[in-house]
Every structure is written in C-alpha cells, then in structure tokens.
Amino acid sequence: MIVLDRVGMTYEASSGPVEALRDISLTVARGELVALVGPSGCGKSTLLRIVAGLRAPTRGRVDVADHPVRGPVAEVGMVFQAPVLLHWRRVLENVLLPAELSGRDPRRYHERATQLLRLVGLEDFAAKRPRELSGGMQQRAALCRALLLDPPLLLMDEPFGALDAMTRDEMNLELLRVWGETAVDSPRKTVLFVTHSIPEAVLLADRVVVMTPRPGRIAATFDVPLPRPRGVETRADPRFGALSVRIYETLTADGRGGPGRG
Numbered sequence: 278m279i280v281l282d283r284v285g286m287t288y289e290a291s292s293g294p295v296e297a298l299r300d301i302s303l304t305v306a307r308g309e310l311v312a313l314v315g316p317s318g319c320g321k322s323t324l325l326r327i328v329a330g331l332r333a334p335t336r337g338r339v340d341v342a343d344h345p346v347r348g349p350v351a352e353v354g355m356v357f358q359a360p361v362l363l364h365w366r367r368v369l370e371n372v373l374l375p376a377e378l379s380g381r382d383p384r385r386y387h388e389r390a391t392q393l394l395r396l397v398g399l400e401d402f403a404a405k406r407p408r409e410l411s412g413g414m415q416q417r418a419a420l421c422r423a424l425l426l427d428p429p430l431l432l433m434d435e436p437f438g439a440l441d442a443m444t445r446d447e448m449n450l451e452l453l454r455v456w457g458e459t460a461v462d463s464p465r466k467t468v469l470f471v472t473h474s475i476p477e478a479v480l481l482a483d484r485v486v487v488m489t490p491r492p493g494r495i496a497a498t499f500d501v502p503l504p505r506p507r508g509v510e511t512r513a514d515p516r517f518g519a520l521s522v523r524i525y526e527t528l529t530a531d532g533r534g535g536p537g538r539g
Contacts, residue, residue: 278306279304281337283336284339285336286334287336296492297492298334300337308465311486312470312477312482313488314528315488315490319491325469328469354426354432358437360412360419368405374422394418396454397421413440417448429466430468433468433471435471435472438474445474479524480507483501484500496528
C-alpha cells in the first residue's frame with residue numbers, strides 16, 4: 278500500500294535549510310498496521326503528510342496503492358491528536374463532512390455515518406454538539422469522520438496523545454476493533470500510526486519503526502510477535518515487556534536514539 282524510497286525532506290528557513298528527514302525507505306503492506314515512534318521533532322508528522330500528498334518530499338519517491346504521489350491522495354483518512362471537530366455542527370454533521378468536502382451528496386452517507394457512530398458507542402450522541410462530549414468521545418467522532426468514505430488507508434498522528442491513560446487504553450482497543458482485528462470477511466485497512474508511546478505502539482502494531490532525532494532516519498524496525506486479537510491483558514505477556522525494552526534501548530542508544538539492535 279505504501280512505498281517510500283529514499284525519501285528526504287529539507288525545509289527552507291530564514292536561518293538556512295533544515296533537514297527534517299533523510300533517506301527514509303519503508304514498505305507498508307496492505308492491511309498492515311505499522312507504528313512510527315521517535316523523539317519529538319524527528320519528522321514523524323512530516324512523513325505522514327508526505328504519504329498523504331499534503332507535502333512534497335525534496336528527495337526520493339512515494340507510492341500509495343501502486344501510484345506515485347504527486348498531490349493529495351483521495352482515498353485516505355487522517356486522524357490528528359486534536360479531534361478538530363467543528364463546534365457549531367452536530368456530531369453527525371461533523372462525521373458527514375468528508376462527503377460534503379468531496380462534492381458528494383451527504384444524504385447518501387447518512388446511514389453509514391449512523392452505523393459508524395453506533396460502532397463506537399456514539400449513536401445516542403449524534404445530535405449533540407462537540408462541547409457536550411468528553412475528549413475520548415470527540416476522538417471517537419473524529420475516527421468515524423475519517424472512516425466515512427471507507428478509505429483503504431488511515432494515517433493517524435498521535436491521535437490519543439492528549440487523552441488520560443484509561444481513555445487512551447479504551448481508544449486503543451476501539452481502534453483495533455474498528456480496524457478489523459478479528460474480521461474474516463472484509464479486508465483490513467492499512468494504518469500508519471504515529472505515537473510517542475512505546476507500549477501503545479507494541480499493543481497496536483504488526484511492526485514498530487523506530488526513528489532517530491532530526492534528521493529523521495529509520496534506526497530499526499521490529500516485528501511484533503504477539504498474537505491477535507489483543508487486549509489489555511496482552512501487556513502481561515513477557516514478550517510485550519521484552520520488546521518494549523528493546524525499542525526503548527534503540528531510541529536511547531548513544532544518547533541520541535541512533536541505530537540499535539533490531
């Protein structure tokens with residue numbers, strides 16, 4: 278689904294060029310959930326924007342669904358750290374927004390929006406304003422909005438980072454359920470998930486990609502050997518702890534998060 282070939286990104290700043298990413302090569306298979314972890318400022322969010330076609334790399338090549346990325350990718354859903362719901366619109370109207378922005382008739386998507394809200398436990402809040410929802414509920418609504426047009430690719434940028442620990446756990450499990458961890462009759466979506474949390478990355482992902490400080494490079498990639506479906510009890514698996522430690526050691530190698538054992 279995603280192919281990054283020696284991707285680099287350099288910004289032009291008033292004080293001179295700033296290299297954000299260097300020589301990123303990564304392949305994400307269809308239906309795979311891949312987590313990116315790394316220190317603040319290492320270019321994780323920039324990499325998501327490049328994959329989405331919202332920013333062009335200064336070097337390298339990006340393909341999504343076997344097509345080179347030369348502009349915004351249509352069939353992609355994005356979820357950010359802040360829900361970014363329009364406060365003057367009701368929850369259902371917020372979920373229907375992608376249909377409007379893409380020039381489609383929102384009425385055709387009313388049933389799907391309602392089904393998505395039911396899936397995440399928000400059916401009874403469809404007529405509420407965002408201010409009437411908790412932070413976790415708002416993030417659930419944002420996830421429904423990203424899924425409305427049934428995109429095959431989800432790009433998630435620290436979507437649960439602002440939530441308290443218990444709500445974050447709930448949203449992790451919600452994502453796994455919506456992603457289709459137990460689905461047998463429909464293809465899973467491809468997910469590229471940015472997080473600062475090592476335990477979150479290990480719980481969710483098929484693979485965890487560790488990035489170095491700026492300029493962001495891939496320090497190591499770790500397969501996650503934990504069986505699915507996963508739940509909170511997965512954290513008690515000795516392999517969960519061992520892998521978390523290896524990822525942490527890679528992030529802190531040489532005091533810079535440079536390449537470590539992988």
